[in-house]
Amino acid sequence: MKTYLEHARVFKALGDPKRAMIVDMLSCGELCACRILERFNISQSTLSHHMKLLCECGLVKERYVGKWTYYSLDSETIKELKAFFHAITSEKEACISMVCDKGGRK
Amino acid sequence: MKTYLEHARVFKALGDPKRAMIVDMLSCGELCACRILERFNISQSTLSHHMKLLCECGLVKERYVGKWTYYSLDSETIKELKAFFHAITSEKEACISMVCDKGGRK
DNA sequence: ACCTCACATCTAAGTTTTTCGATATGATAC
DNA sequence: GTATCATATCGAAAAACTTAGATGTGAGGT
Numbered sequence: 001m002k003t004y005l006e007h008a009r010v011f012k013a014l015g016d017p018k019r020a021m022i023v024d025m026l027s028c029g030e031l032c033a034c035r036i037l038e039r040f041n042i043s044q045s046t047l048s049h050h051m052k053l054l055c056e057c058g059l060v061k062e063r064y065v066g067k068w069t070y071y072s073l074d075s076e077t078i079k080e081l082k083a084f085f086h087a088i089t090s091e092k093e094a095c096i097s098m099v100c101d102k103g104g105r106k
Numbered sequence: 107m108k109t110y111l112e113h114a115r116v117f118k119a120l121g122d123p124k125r126a127m128i129v130d131m132l133s134c135g136e137l138c139a140c141r142i143l144e145r146f147n148i149s150q151s152t153l154s155h156h157m158k159l160l161c162e163c164g165l166v167k168e169r170y171v172g173k174w175t176y177y178s179l180d181s182e183t184i185k186e187l188k189a190f191f192h193a194i195t196s197e198k199e200a201c202i203s204m205v206c207d208k209g210g211r212k
Numbered sequence: 213a214c215c216t217c218a219c220a221t222c223t224a225a226g227t228t229t230t231t232c233g234a235t236a237t238g239a240t241a242c
Numbered sequence: 243g244t245a246t247c248a249t250a251t252c253g254a255a256a257a258a259c260t261t262a263g264a265t266g267t268g269a270g271g272t
Contacts, residue, residue: 004130008123014191015118016230017110024110024194033249043232048250050230067239067248078195085120085191088130089184122260139219149262154220156260173218173269 006058007084010077013057018042019050023073026060030072112164113190116183119163124148125156129179132166136178 014020022036037047051071054060058077063070120126128142143153157177160166164183169176 004123004126008121008126011117011126012121015114015121017114020110020114020117020194027195028198044249046231069249073195082188082191085188088126089133089179092134150219151263152261175219
């Protein structure tokens, strides 16, 4: 079971529109950095940095073939994030009702 | 249909572990700021700032009752974010296969 | 009216993120 | 080996984020 911090890191990675778009692109299948770079108005070093972030949070996997680095989505992390998001946003039964000013003020 | 930017904003809001925890707390039902503040080691102004972010991205709704501000999750935004996340992470059929070095180098 | 409570806003410091250009690395081509 | 290509890393500047203390605001209590 991952911590809030670990899951939040994935959310943070998706919090950049360009990275969200990269994830979208990768959902079509594995891509090398060069193909991703073609679609964006960013420098190569910036893309490399974004890819590093996406990999470090577990959302993306990398694979080295010759000169190229191929990136693809990590379905396990995606599944976990979906589960986490569902867990923190769906109504829970076991919760204590926490009414403000409970107990009154004397 | 919302833009990448708008959805990314929600992800960014969830990218802070404390805000993710606040969302988790709110999934148990509406809470006033005072009750949320009790659970965290942060100043009142900091919490107020986080709540503003959560409201601005649409994830949380606010309601004013007397001295108190009550916060609750906005299920519509949650639904939309789930749909967006699913859309950008599930395999698509209509994608063009983009193989690196396509066309060769002569 | 005056005080207090709950919360928002302002200001400012410290930290992190984003981005690029320059440089490094490692693989393939010649 | 040398050149080139794809990508990573370094270094630095600018922008954005996080946080707390001080102050403002508006509702209620006395």
